Amino acid sequence: MSSIQINNVTKKFGEFIAVRDLSLDIEEGEFVALLGPSGCGKTTTMNMIAGLEDITDGEILFDGQNLSDVRIQDRNIGFVFQNYAIFTHLTVYKNLSYGLEVKKISKPEVERRVSAMADRMSISHRLNQPASSLSVNEMQKLAIGRSAIAEPRIFLLDEPLSNLDAGFRAYMRAELKVLQHEFGQTMIYVTHDQIEAMSLADKIAIIDQGRLMQYGSPLDIYNNPHNRFVANFVGSPRMNLIDGELREESGILKLMVHGGAEIPLSGKVKSDFTSDSAIHSGSLGIRPQDIYFGKKKKAEHIELHGTVEVVERVGPKRLAYIQVLETNFLAFDDQDKLSVGDEISFCLPADKCLAFDLQSGRRLGEMQ
Amino acid sequence: MNAIDIRGAVKTYPEFKLGPIDLSVSQGEFFGIFGPPSTGKTSILKLILGLVRPDEGEIFISGHNAETMDVAERDISMVFQNLALFPHMTGRENIVFPLTERGVSESMISERLDFVSEVLHVSHILHKNPAQMSGGERQRIALGRAFAADSRAMLLDEPIAALDARLREEMRVELKRLQRENNQTFVYVSHDEEEVMAISDRVAVIIDGQIAQTGTPDDVYNRPESLAVAKVIGSPPMNLFEGQVSKDAKSFECDKFSKTYKLESATSDGQATLGVRPEDIWLDATKGNFSLSVTISSIEPLGGYTIINALLDDQIIKIRAPGQMVLEEGAKQDISFDARRVHLFNSEGKRQ
């Protein structure tokens, strides 16, 4: 078990900069998710931690120790590949025992540990079968077991759930969390699925275009996105982000949206936007569950009128797409009342709205 | 008149039997077909398209028996999961391909092209080759090609499965809007339950080659007709408790429950399964009429809501609670069920 310090790491492939000046502190025993869209540099970051990629600039320390001169074989890092990289020509037993046998551990000891791990992963009944005969779900378990058996100092998982069907994925999510508690190991988990990251990780590092956008606990990231990218990326259904020009008309600050919609700003969101006088265009963010229908309940809330464009069932809720001129708002239809074509009023509570600078994407005003 | 009617169609494969399938899709309907992987969804599309002929039963296209119609005569277009764009052609050439193939006049082609590129917002990528396009752009071109033909109905086989989550949400709404504005008939296949439920006017749930249920998404979600449907619809899945309905058919007994569950109406006694969706469990003993004590196992904070994994005996119960909350792992918690939304299935898995 190790802590990991990533200090100002940069990775270039020729001219292309895959990771830019990235720093992360991961404490011993922590479960950290690297989250970002495909091609953002999260997998490269993980490969650098594992030693599969050289670091162009900066350093990675394990318990304060730099391992860059240590061979991959001797780093003792557990790694679960996206497609599991099961040795399909060997039996399940031989897969599990590989990491022990190459270290010349005595045969009875290998047998004891393999059977314990097979029990834990509930694949004991398949030990003597060829690994190629396993189902995807069992391969997943075998891949985790094979890495865990060598008791690595850290555990890296590259999108381990992406090949599973929905039902088993939900089960495996809960199982992984239990395993992490049992192993007590530092785990780093790469994913592009924000729901997976939210539900599993102690901390999430959101990466975009090789840059760290935010690092914090799931709820911290959800409630307090530091920039527009994080606000857009985290949350399902997504946050409404309304982009426009800030303009003052007869004493009222308005967000003028392309297509003609005007959103009068008031209360906290207004003071957030005005906190930096250099800002001329902004993005207003509001989560669908914060929008309510009908007349405004407080003077400072922002009341808008629109047409219901589409109503979708998303899980237990119905999600309405409300169109105001050319701008769409997502809101939950809590009472199952709306139908397509309805003209309705809805309100954005000013204290729940977030303000971003459109140019830099930076969050404006005070964090909650 | 229905756009597509399938009556008692059966198709036997060496290791798999599809059907009998009975379904009808009305003109201008967005019809979803959902089922776990390998349950015969794509085979149904092939039957409609005419790529495969049924061993038994009949298929009607716009009221005409399709038995003697070949693929071209059926006039149905399809968007494939892997898009099947022609890599050596530009976006424009891909879109007009079905028209030039049929020898449609130049003026007609440019009219259709203008229409398609406007509704799909693809004017700016028409000159690119598929290799130069992003996933979403390729998707649009594939839709454009299917749209250009102006066919009777469109079949879509997991058309957006390859896109990332945000883009999928966007395309979902866009597809729906497109379908409605053009009053097109869509048959949409996916193994993503959330996607099909969100997009469709009506849904058919396919399990093991059979239609398990057909209805509006609200219906299928709120009143699953069988245990099999209840298991595949909803995420996280419905909590299921196996037990017995008492002789007087007034209560349900389960080893894991500390008391019996009073039934409001049950029709038969014997083996049964009680189902409760995660959002229909309250973290409050007094709210519902039936309460249990569970142990909190883990918390998944998802921002807008929270998933709580709790242990009842050795069974994991998933609870979906609104908002954000902090619960101590290992702590005892009283819960109760929303009695109006409890589902009961008999020993054959039929809804009671």
Added chain:
Amino acid sequence: MNAPTKASAGAPMQNKPSGYWARVAGDGNKMGFWFVLPTLLLMLFIVIFPLLMQLYLSVTWWTPLEGIAWYRAWEVFSWGENYYFLATDPRFWGALWRTLIVMVFAVPAQFFLGMALAYLFVDQFPGRKFFYSIMLTPMMIVPAVVGLMFFLLFQGTGPINEHLGLPSNFSWLTDVNRAMISVIIADVWQWTPLMFLILLAGMLGVPSDQLLAAKLLGGSNWQNFVKIILPRMKTVIIIALVLRAVECFKIFDLIFIMTKGGPGVQTETISLFLYKQTFGELEWAYVAAIGLTILFSLSVIAAKGLAYMAKNNG
């Protein structure tokens, strides 16, 4: 079992006889059959006809000197005499033995050299492309030219003796033992690249993430080579070995130019023996019998090898 495993993939297979012809000709795919037919007929003519002709001649005494056309060879019918003679011909057994010697020394040498080179070339290194094309040149050269090259190299006053500081009367090609060694060296030089090429392709086919996984689990390069790479290359290795072993029966130009099979018959392999019987002794019926015997034996060996392969790949 050609049945589709995924039903939703819905391959248009029916409950009809399975197997190759069902796939080619069945299921409304008859078009394909008609396309293949002309080629099939041509193949039949090219392969089957000469084979039958050879079989026919091998049971006669016929030679071109007989004065009758080959199809009338039944007039000098010999029953199995040619085969009996073959079984007791010391020159044939000698040639077979020498062919096996070439096989036993040349093929393993080519295999180990090829494997080592493949392991070297599986990773990127500066100048890889350049060395790769250099590596493949011997294979591209016409065998007769290779024969000539080595003929010159192994002359008493040639560069090899000069380099090794050997006297000019130290002969390679005319020495009873060293002639064979020279031939084997030449063959190894020419055909190691082919072995290298096949093995490299096989090695590149080993999933790289499995190798990485093995490395991350702490396996040394040697352990990973033995436990992951080699077993996964089994099929390719068998193909390469069978291919080269069969080719040993066909070495001709190289030996013909270097030693003409000499000194004496010291480097006379099967194909040289056949050549001499055909154009030296004009014993065509006898040659037909030898040819058929070798064809039959090689087919059995190749079939065994392929069956072994099929068994191991389930």
